[in-house]
Each structure stands twice: as structure tokens, then as C-alpha cells.
Amino acid sequence: MAMAPRLRKFALTAHVTSSVGWLGAVAGFLAFAVAGVTSQDAQVVRAVYLVMDLTAWYVIVPLCFASVLTGFVSSLSTTWGLFRHYWVLLKILITIPSSLMLLVHMPPISYIAGVAANTPLSIADLHGLKIQLVIESGAAVVVLLVATALSVYKPKGLTRYGWRKQREQRALSQP
């Protein structure tokens, strides 16, 4: 799928912005999750879970979808492709399950925010779920850092499919 250079740059800018924004938003979410576990102030704990719910639905989920979508557009509009290079393939294998995990864990986030909105949350209430949010958002930060590093370093390595495609292109370009 050929794209004009300006459009390709725009897609790349959108991809980098949404991906790094996704990482930043998850890092903020992690800070809130830690505050929810460690704070002794019931008002702070309630506020934290309400903000986490809003952040998750209105910042993290949209950025996640934007990152995945613009990633596909950027890949398909260049010779990087989707399955030609191991680093691109690994990024897909990281991003898609992460996005699915995010969607699976949205209901528990809304649940704890609903509890926080209606009743004062003490430090002991829903302790397991609070810890789980810390672990999962910490893991998400690590996963997104790995994806970012792959994008920056672009470690070499062609897949069999990429190797075949490159040979085909060479054969076509030679007289």
C-alpha cells in the first residue's frame, strides 16, 4: 500500500504520539494504583480510583486503539510490512495481547471506581483487587517500554516471509 511521503510522516507522527502517550498514561495509572494501596487518607483513596476509571476509559483505551491502528497503517504503508522483520512481528505480538488484556481488565477498574463512588474505601477494602491493579499496570509499563525499545533499536532480523519478499523485489528490480 503506497502512501505519499507527507501522509506517511503524518501516520508515523500519530503512531509515535499515541504509543508514547499510551506509555505515559499507563505510568500515571500505575502511580494512582500505588497511591490507592499506600494512602491512609480515605478521601484520597476514593478520589484515586475515580480518576483511574476516567483515565482508563478516556485516555488509555483511546490511545491504545490509536497506537494499534496507526501502527498497522505505518507498517503497511512502508516496506517494513507487518511480518517481514522480527522486531515488527514482536511488537504486534506484544501490542495485540496487551490491548486485549486492557479491555478484559476494564470492568474491574470500573467496579472498584463504582465502589469508591458510593462508599468510603478503607485501606483494607478490596485489597486483592488494588494489589492486582498495581501489578498489572506495572507489567503494562514494562511491556510498553519493551515495545518502545524495539521501535527505536529495530534489531536486525528478517523473517522467512520478509526474506522471500526481499528476493522477489530484487528480482523485479534487476534487468
Place this chain on the structure above:
Amino acid sequence: MADPPLGSNSNNRVRLGRSSPPGMPRWVKIFGLVTAIVLVVLFVILHLTGLGGMGSHH
């Protein structure tokens, strides 16, 4: 993602005249191994502490 990789100094170019497909790079194997170990450890920790599974959400 970035601009196309087929520049003259690209690391991802296949050596000329190579007739067999390249094998999987070592970094991919190490990456896969580390990921698998981390996933297993996480799975074990979450289940040992009783935090894993959708049942713990409510």
C-alpha cells in the same frame, strides 16, 4: 515504525547471493525465552497469592 528500511546502510538487508532463508536471530530466541519465563513466574505468583483469575475481581 519508521521510514522504509531498504537504505544502503540498512542492517536488515539480506546478503547478496544467499539462497537459503536466514535463521531466527539469537536476540529473538533470547527474547522469547525471557518472555516465557516472566509469564510463568507472573502466573505462579498471581495464583499463589490468590490474585489471579476473574474470580478475584468481585
